[in-house]
Amino acid sequence: MEERVWTGWNPRLTTVFSVAKTSTSLQALEAELNSSIACEIEYASVYFFMPETCKKNIPVLVKTASTPYLVVYKSGIPVLNTPILCDTLTDNGDWIVIQRRTSGDVDFFKEWVH
Known part of the structure; x- marks a missing residue:
């Protein structure tokens, strides 16, 4: 019985962990892109206008x-x-x-x- 429970839940736990890891990576990427865009806007406002x-x-x-x-x-x-x-x-x-x-x-x- 224990083996059936483990084999039934293990893929689900792996999927949840994978989703959390992907979500964290996406949030870090979003923060990096927002910072980069803000720098580009500041550069453009100072050096072009x-x-x-x-x-x-x-x-x-x-x-x-x-x-x-x-x-x-x-x-x-x-x-x-x-x-x-x-x-x-x-x-x-x-x-x-x-x-x-x-x-x-x-x-x-x-x-x-x-």
Whole structure:
């Protein structure tokens, strides 16, 4: 009797284990594909739809109306691997905004004698 029970249930247990293993593999593959797709979308949004220079009147697809600044992610400066903030209004635009401010304790309005 024990042998009949074992031979009857063993294929079913193997099938359940196989389904669980396949399900886990599919979930891992889904997570990997979703991550890959997210990286591709981020790459496309930065490198295909963002401007490359601070020049005025370039076609900009991603820019908010509330600020005169746009961000250039891939500049023509090879050693600069950081986004560049551009001022498009001051003196007809085409200015790179340079700031290094970590807190509000530095007074930027200083006289020449300082």
